[in-house]
Amino acid sequence: MLRFISRRLLTAIPVLLGVVILVFVLARVIPGDPCRAALGERATNQACDAYTKREGLDEPIPVQLVKYLGNVLRGDLGVSVSQRRPVSDILIERLPTTIELSLAALGIAIVVGVPLGVLAARKRNSATDVVTMVGANIGVSIPVFWLGLMLQFLFAVTLKNTVFALPPSGRLTPGAIPPPFYETWGLSGNGVLDFLSNFVLLNAALQWRWDIYWDGVRHLILPALALATIPTAIIARMTRSSLLDALGLDYVRTARAKGLKESGVVVRHALRNSLLPVVTVIGLSLGTLIGGAILTETIFGLSGVGKTVYDAITARDYTVVQGFTLVIAVGFVVVNLLTNIFYTVLDPRVRVT
Numbered sequence: 001m002l003r004f005i006s007r008r009l010l011t012a013i014p015v016l017l018g019v020v021i022l023v024f025v026l027a028r029v030i031p032g033d034p035c036r037a038a039l040g041e042r043a044t045n046q047a048c049d050a051y052t053k054r055e056g057l058d059e060p061i062p063v064q065l066v067k068y069l070g071n072v073l074r075g076d077l078g079v080s081v082s083q084r085r086p087v088s089d090i091l092i093e094r095l096p097t098t099i100e101l102s103l104a105a106l107g108i109a110i111v112v113g114v115p116l117g118v119l120a121a122r123k124r125n126s127a128t129d130v131v132t133m134v135g136a137n138i139g140v141s142i143p144v145f146w147l148g149l150m151l152q153f154l155f156a157v158t159l160k161n162t163v164f165a166l167p168p169s170g171r172l173t174p175g176a177i178p179p180p181f182y183e184t185w186g187l188s189g190n191g192v193l194d195f196l197s198n199f200v201l202l203n204a205a206l207q208w209r210w211d212i213y214w215d216g217v218r219h220l221i222l223p224a225l226a227l228a229t230i231p232t233a234i235i236a237r238m239t240r241s242s243l244l245d246a247l248g249l250d251y252v253r254t255a256r257a258k259g260l261k262e263s264g265v266v267v268r269h270a271l272r273n274s275l276l277p278v279v280t281v282i283g284l285s286l287g288t289l290i291g292g293a294i295l296t297e298t299i300f301g302l303s304g305v306g307k308t309v310y311d312a313i314t315a316r317d318y319t320v321v322q323g324f325t326l327v328i329a330v331g332f333v334v335v336n337l338l339t340n341i342f343y344t345v346l347d348p349r350v351r352v353t
Contacts, residue, residue: 015329075088100201105227105289129240284335
Protein backbone atom coordinates (compact mmCIF):
# COMPACT_ATOMS: atom_id res chain seq x y z
CA MET A 1 0.00 0.00 0.00
CA LEU A 2 2.78 2.45 0.88
CA ARG A 3 4.50 1.67 -2.42
CA PHE A 4 1.24 2.35 -4.26
CA ILE A 5 0.71 5.68 -2.48
CA SER A 6 4.31 6.73 -3.06
CA ARG A 7 4.08 5.87 -6.76
CA ARG A 8 0.85 7.83 -7.19
CA LEU A 9 2.32 10.84 -5.40
CA LEU A 10 5.38 10.76 -7.62
CA THR A 11 3.25 10.60 -10.77
CA ALA A 12 1.25 13.56 -9.46
CA ILE A 13 4.32 15.84 -9.44
CA PRO A 14 4.45 16.28 -13.25
CA VAL A 15 0.69 16.89 -13.27
CA LEU A 16 0.92 19.64 -10.66
CA LEU A 17 3.95 21.15 -12.39
CA GLY A 18 2.10 21.18 -15.70
CA VAL A 19 -0.92 22.85 -14.09
CA VAL A 20 1.24 25.55 -12.54
CA ILE A 21 3.09 26.27 -15.79
CA LEU A 22 -0.09 26.31 -17.89
CA VAL A 23 -1.99 28.63 -15.54
CA PHE A 24 1.06 30.85 -15.09
CA VAL A 25 1.50 31.33 -18.83
CA LEU A 26 -2.21 31.70 -19.61
CA ALA A 27 -2.65 34.32 -16.90
CA ARG A 28 -0.03 36.46 -18.59
CA VAL A 29 -1.09 36.10 -22.20
CA ILE A 30 -4.81 36.77 -21.79
CA PRO A 31 -5.94 40.29 -22.78
CA GLY A 32 -6.02 42.90 -20.05
CA ASP A 33 -3.67 45.07 -18.03
CA PRO A 34 -3.28 44.04 -14.37
CA CYS A 35 -2.11 47.54 -13.49
CA ARG A 36 -5.27 49.21 -14.76
CA ALA A 37 -7.43 46.52 -13.18
CA ALA A 38 -5.74 47.09 -9.82
CA LEU A 39 -5.31 50.88 -9.83
CA GLY A 40 -8.45 51.84 -11.73
CA GLU A 41 -8.65 55.61 -12.30
CA ARG A 42 -5.21 56.09 -10.72
CA ALA A 43 -3.57 54.00 -13.47
CA THR A 44 -1.46 56.66 -15.16
CA ASN A 45 1.43 55.67 -17.41
CA GLN A 46 3.96 56.54 -14.72
CA ALA A 47 2.03 54.66 -12.05
CA CYS A 48 1.70 51.59 -14.28
CA ASP A 49 5.42 51.61 -15.10
CA ALA A 50 6.24 51.68 -11.38
CA TYR A 51 3.59 49.02 -10.66
CA THR A 52 4.87 46.70 -13.38
CA LYS A 53 8.45 46.99 -12.17
CA ARG A 54 7.49 46.54 -8.51
CA GLU A 55 5.51 43.36 -9.25
CA GLY A 56 8.22 41.97 -11.54
CA LEU A 57 5.86 41.90 -14.54
CA ASP A 58 8.44 43.58 -16.75
CA GLU A 59 10.67 40.50 -16.70
CA PRO A 60 10.39 37.70 -19.32
CA ILE A 61 7.74 35.08 -18.53
CA PRO A 62 10.31 32.23 -18.10
CA VAL A 63 12.18 34.32 -15.50
CA GLN A 64 8.93 35.08 -13.66
CA LEU A 65 8.01 31.38 -13.76
CA VAL A 66 11.32 30.23 -12.27
CA LYS A 67 11.02 32.76 -9.45
CA TYR A 68 7.44 31.71 -8.77
CA LEU A 69 8.32 28.00 -8.66
CA GLY A 70 11.13 28.75 -6.24
CA ASN A 71 8.74 30.64 -3.98
CA VAL A 72 6.18 27.81 -4.15
CA LEU A 73 8.80 25.26 -3.07
CA ARG A 74 9.44 27.46 -0.02
CA GLY A 75 5.71 27.57 0.73
CA ASP A 76 5.27 31.15 -0.46
CA LEU A 77 2.28 31.56 -2.82
CA GLY A 78 2.85 35.28 -3.21
CA VAL A 79 0.88 38.39 -2.31
CA SER A 80 -2.46 39.33 -3.81
CA VAL A 81 -2.11 42.29 -6.14
CA SER A 82 -5.63 43.59 -5.51
CA GLN A 83 -5.96 42.83 -1.79
CA ARG A 84 -2.32 43.32 -0.75
CA ARG A 85 -2.53 40.21 1.41
CA PRO A 86 -0.63 36.92 1.27
CA VAL A 87 -2.43 34.38 -0.90
CA SER A 88 -1.99 31.79 1.85
CA ASP A 89 -4.02 33.98 4.22
CA ILE A 90 -6.81 34.29 1.64
CA LEU A 91 -6.78 30.51 1.19
CA ILE A 92 -7.01 29.95 4.95
CA GLU A 93 -9.99 32.31 5.04
CA ARG A 94 -11.92 31.18 1.94
CA LEU A 95 -11.16 27.47 1.43
CA PRO A 96 -13.03 26.19 4.54
CA THR A 97 -16.29 27.69 3.27
CA THR A 98 -15.99 25.82 -0.02
CA ILE A 99 -15.01 22.56 1.68
CA GLU A 100 -18.00 22.72 4.04
CA LEU A 101 -20.36 23.48 1.17
CA SER A 102 -18.84 20.75 -1.03
CA LEU A 103 -19.03 18.06 1.64
CA ALA A 104 -22.62 19.01 2.50
CA ALA A 105 -23.68 18.95 -1.16
CA LEU A 106 -21.88 15.67 -1.84
CA GLY A 107 -23.39 14.13 1.29
CA ILE A 108 -26.87 15.01 0.04
CA ALA A 109 -26.01 13.66 -3.41
CA ILE A 110 -24.83 10.32 -2.02
CA VAL A 111 -27.67 9.86 0.47
CA VAL A 112 -30.29 10.63 -2.18
CA GLY A 113 -28.63 9.51 -5.42
CA VAL A 114 -27.48 6.00 -4.48
CA PRO A 115 -30.84 4.83 -3.05
CA LEU A 116 -32.67 6.31 -6.06
CA GLY A 117 -30.33 4.47 -8.42
CA VAL A 118 -30.84 1.19 -6.54
CA LEU A 119 -34.61 1.68 -6.56
CA ALA A 120 -34.64 2.40 -10.28
CA ALA A 121 -32.51 -0.68 -11.02
CA ARG A 122 -34.70 -2.98 -8.94
CA LYS A 123 -37.84 -1.59 -10.63
CA ARG A 124 -36.40 -1.57 -14.12
CA ASN A 125 -38.77 -0.32 -16.84
CA SER A 126 -41.48 0.35 -14.29
CA ALA A 127 -43.18 3.66 -13.54
CA THR A 128 -40.81 4.10 -10.59
CA ASP A 129 -37.79 3.69 -12.86
CA VAL A 130 -39.15 6.16 -15.41
CA VAL A 131 -40.04 8.78 -12.82
CA THR A 132 -36.66 8.44 -11.11
CA MET A 133 -34.63 8.79 -14.31
CA VAL A 134 -36.80 11.66 -15.59
CA GLY A 135 -36.19 13.39 -12.26
CA ALA A 136 -32.46 12.75 -12.64
CA ASN A 137 -32.46 14.26 -16.13
CA ILE A 138 -34.34 17.29 -14.84
CA GLY A 139 -31.81 17.63 -12.02
CA VAL A 140 -28.95 17.73 -14.52
CA SER A 141 -30.78 20.24 -16.71
CA ILE A 142 -31.92 22.79 -14.10
CA PRO A 143 -29.62 25.85 -14.07
CA VAL A 144 -28.08 26.25 -10.63
CA PHE A 145 -28.61 30.01 -10.57
CA TRP A 146 -32.35 29.59 -11.27
CA LEU A 147 -32.73 26.83 -8.69
CA GLY A 148 -30.87 28.88 -6.09
CA LEU A 149 -33.15 31.88 -6.63
CA MET A 150 -36.25 29.69 -6.45
CA LEU A 151 -35.08 28.10 -3.20
CA GLN A 152 -34.44 31.53 -1.74
CA PHE A 153 -37.89 32.73 -2.79
CA LEU A 154 -39.61 29.63 -1.41
CA PHE A 155 -37.87 29.26 1.95
CA ALA A 156 -36.99 32.88 2.74
CA VAL A 157 -40.02 34.70 1.32
CA THR A 158 -42.99 32.35 0.86
CA LEU A 159 -42.32 30.37 4.04
CA LYS A 160 -41.13 33.34 6.07
CA ASN A 161 -42.17 33.27 9.75
CA THR A 162 -42.86 29.51 9.58
CA VAL A 163 -40.87 26.61 10.98
CA PHE A 164 -39.66 25.85 7.45
CA ALA A 165 -38.08 29.27 6.87
CA LEU A 166 -34.37 29.23 6.05
CA PRO A 167 -31.79 32.04 5.69
CA PRO A 168 -31.36 33.14 2.06
CA SER A 169 -27.68 34.04 2.17
CA GLY A 170 -24.54 34.28 4.27
CA ARG A 171 -22.75 31.71 6.36
CA LEU A 172 -23.99 32.86 9.78
CA THR A 173 -26.46 35.34 11.16
CA PRO A 174 -24.76 38.74 11.52
CA GLY A 175 -23.38 39.11 15.02
CA ALA A 176 -23.35 35.35 15.66
CA ILE A 177 -19.74 34.74 14.60
CA PRO A 178 -17.86 33.20 17.55
CA PRO A 179 -14.15 33.76 18.22
CA PRO A 180 -11.71 31.09 17.03
CA PHE A 181 -11.85 28.01 19.22
CA TYR A 182 -8.13 28.17 20.03
CA GLU A 183 -8.60 31.54 21.73
CA THR A 184 -11.11 30.05 24.16
CA TRP A 185 -8.60 27.29 24.85
CA GLY A 186 -5.86 29.79 25.62
CA LEU A 187 -3.79 28.94 22.54
CA SER A 188 -2.07 31.27 20.11
CA GLY A 189 -3.06 31.07 16.48
CA ASN A 190 -1.07 29.66 13.59
CA GLY A 191 -1.84 28.70 10.02
CA VAL A 192 -3.36 25.30 10.83
CA LEU A 193 -5.46 26.52 13.76
CA ASP A 194 -6.66 29.54 11.79
CA PHE A 195 -7.64 27.25 8.93
CA LEU A 196 -9.58 24.90 11.21
CA SER A 197 -11.28 27.76 13.03
CA ASN A 198 -12.71 29.02 9.72
CA PHE A 199 -14.83 25.87 9.46
CA VAL A 200 -17.99 27.31 10.97
CA LEU A 201 -19.49 24.04 12.15
CA LEU A 202 -16.22 22.68 13.53
CA ASN A 203 -15.39 25.94 15.30
CA ALA A 204 -18.83 26.09 16.93
CA ALA A 205 -18.82 22.41 17.93
CA LEU A 206 -15.39 22.62 19.57
CA GLN A 207 -16.72 25.46 21.73
CA TRP A 208 -20.01 23.72 22.51
CA ARG A 209 -21.87 26.62 20.91
CA TRP A 210 -24.74 24.56 19.57
CA ASP A 211 -26.87 27.63 18.89
CA ILE A 212 -24.22 28.86 16.45
CA TYR A 213 -23.74 25.33 15.11
CA TRP A 214 -27.39 24.96 14.14
CA ASP A 215 -27.43 28.49 12.78
CA GLY A 216 -24.55 27.47 10.50
CA VAL A 217 -26.40 24.31 9.46
CA ARG A 218 -29.52 26.32 8.57
CA HIS A 219 -27.45 28.73 6.45
CA LEU A 220 -25.82 25.77 4.67
CA ILE A 221 -29.00 23.92 3.67
CA LEU A 222 -30.14 26.01 0.69
CA PRO A 223 -26.75 26.39 -1.07
CA ALA A 224 -26.01 22.69 -0.47
CA LEU A 225 -29.36 21.70 -1.98
CA ALA A 226 -28.79 23.91 -5.01
CA LEU A 227 -25.28 22.58 -5.51
CA ALA A 228 -26.26 18.93 -4.95
CA THR A 229 -28.79 18.63 -7.78
CA ILE A 230 -26.37 17.80 -10.58
CA PRO A 231 -24.18 15.35 -8.56
CA THR A 232 -27.34 13.66 -7.24
CA ALA A 233 -28.66 13.09 -10.74
CA ILE A 234 -25.33 11.80 -12.04
CA ILE A 235 -24.84 9.44 -9.08
CA ALA A 236 -28.39 8.10 -9.43
CA ARG A 237 -27.95 7.38 -13.14
CA MET A 238 -24.52 5.80 -12.65
CA THR A 239 -25.77 3.63 -9.77
CA ARG A 240 -28.70 2.38 -11.82
CA SER A 241 -26.57 1.58 -14.86
CA SER A 242 -23.82 -0.15 -12.89
CA LEU A 243 -26.24 -2.12 -10.73
CA LEU A 244 -28.21 -3.34 -13.76
CA ASP A 245 -24.97 -4.72 -15.23
CA ALA A 246 -24.16 -6.51 -11.98
CA LEU A 247 -27.66 -7.97 -11.61
CA GLY A 248 -27.25 -9.75 -14.94
CA LEU A 249 -24.05 -11.59 -13.97
CA ASP A 250 -23.80 -15.30 -13.15
CA TYR A 251 -22.97 -14.96 -9.46
CA VAL A 252 -26.15 -12.96 -8.90
CA ARG A 253 -28.26 -15.62 -10.60
CA THR A 254 -26.52 -18.22 -8.46
CA ALA A 255 -27.34 -16.29 -5.30
CA ARG A 256 -30.97 -16.11 -6.35
CA ALA A 257 -31.00 -19.83 -7.15
CA LYS A 258 -29.84 -20.55 -3.61
CA GLY A 259 -33.00 -18.92 -2.32
CA LEU A 260 -31.56 -15.67 -0.97
CA LYS A 261 -33.94 -12.76 -0.56
CA GLU A 262 -33.88 -10.21 -3.34
CA SER A 263 -32.84 -7.44 -0.95
CA GLY A 264 -29.89 -9.54 0.21
CA VAL A 265 -28.88 -10.34 -3.37
CA VAL A 266 -28.95 -6.66 -4.31
CA VAL A 267 -27.28 -5.19 -1.22
CA ARG A 268 -24.79 -7.89 -0.24
CA HIS A 269 -23.77 -9.14 -3.66
CA ALA A 270 -24.61 -6.89 -6.58
CA LEU A 271 -24.40 -3.42 -5.06
CA ARG A 272 -20.92 -3.70 -3.57
CA ASN A 273 -19.40 -4.91 -6.82
CA SER A 274 -21.22 -2.22 -8.80
CA LEU A 275 -19.99 0.68 -6.68
CA LEU A 276 -16.58 1.10 -8.33
CA PRO A 277 -17.80 3.42 -11.11
CA VAL A 278 -20.07 5.17 -8.60
CA VAL A 279 -17.10 5.84 -6.33
CA THR A 280 -15.21 7.23 -9.31
CA VAL A 281 -18.06 9.64 -10.06
CA ILE A 282 -18.25 10.66 -6.41
CA GLY A 283 -14.52 11.37 -6.31
CA LEU A 284 -14.64 13.44 -9.49
CA SER A 285 -17.69 15.31 -8.18
CA LEU A 286 -15.93 16.16 -4.93
CA GLY A 287 -12.88 17.45 -6.78
CA THR A 288 -15.09 19.58 -9.01
CA LEU A 289 -17.04 20.98 -6.05
CA ILE A 290 -13.87 21.88 -4.17
CA GLY A 291 -12.79 23.68 -7.33
CA GLY A 292 -15.48 26.19 -6.48
CA ALA A 293 -19.13 26.75 -7.32
CA ILE A 294 -19.09 30.31 -8.60
CA LEU A 295 -22.82 30.68 -9.22
CA THR A 296 -23.88 29.07 -5.96
CA GLU A 297 -21.42 31.07 -3.89
CA THR A 298 -22.44 34.30 -5.62
CA ILE A 299 -26.19 33.76 -5.23
CA PHE A 300 -25.96 32.80 -1.56
CA GLY A 301 -23.33 35.38 -0.63
CA LEU A 302 -20.58 32.92 0.25
CA SER A 303 -16.95 33.96 -0.06
CA GLY A 304 -15.48 30.68 -1.20
CA VAL A 305 -12.93 29.45 -3.71
CA GLY A 306 -15.08 29.87 -6.81
CA LYS A 307 -16.07 33.47 -6.18
CA THR A 308 -12.53 34.38 -5.11
CA VAL A 309 -10.99 32.95 -8.27
CA TYR A 310 -13.59 34.68 -10.43
CA ASP A 311 -12.91 38.03 -8.76
CA ALA A 312 -9.17 37.45 -9.13
CA ILE A 313 -9.48 36.71 -12.85
CA THR A 314 -11.57 39.84 -13.32
CA ALA A 315 -8.98 41.92 -11.45
CA ARG A 316 -6.06 40.22 -13.25
CA ASP A 317 -4.75 39.18 -9.84
CA TYR A 318 -2.25 36.61 -11.09
CA THR A 319 -0.95 35.40 -7.74
CA VAL A 320 -4.40 34.56 -6.38
CA VAL A 321 -5.37 32.67 -9.55
CA GLN A 322 -2.11 30.70 -9.50
CA GLY A 323 -2.24 29.92 -5.78
CA PHE A 324 -5.86 28.81 -5.75
CA THR A 325 -5.45 26.77 -8.93
CA LEU A 326 -2.49 24.96 -7.41
CA VAL A 327 -4.48 24.12 -4.27
CA ILE A 328 -7.43 22.93 -6.37
CA ALA A 329 -5.09 20.68 -8.39
CA VAL A 330 -3.65 19.24 -5.19
CA GLY A 331 -7.21 18.60 -4.02
CA PHE A 332 -7.96 16.66 -7.19
CA VAL A 333 -4.82 14.56 -6.76
CA VAL A 334 -5.68 13.75 -3.13
CA VAL A 335 -9.28 12.87 -3.95
CA ASN A 336 -8.22 10.59 -6.81
CA LEU A 337 -5.68 8.89 -4.54
CA LEU A 338 -8.32 8.27 -1.85
CA THR A 339 -10.71 6.99 -4.50
CA ASN A 340 -8.20 4.43 -5.77
CA ILE A 341 -7.44 3.31 -2.23
CA PHE A 342 -11.16 2.88 -1.56
CA TYR A 343 -11.37 0.54 -4.57
CA THR A 344 -9.47 -2.08 -2.60
CA VAL A 345 -12.02 -1.88 0.22
CA LEU A 346 -14.99 -2.37 -2.09
CA ASP A 347 -13.53 -5.05 -4.32
CA PRO A 348 -10.94 -7.52 -2.93
CA ARG A 349 -10.04 -8.48 -6.51
CA VAL A 350 -8.27 -5.16 -6.82
CA ARG A 351 -4.72 -5.72 -5.67
CA VAL A 352 -2.32 -2.91 -4.89
CA THR A 353 1.35 -3.73 -5.23
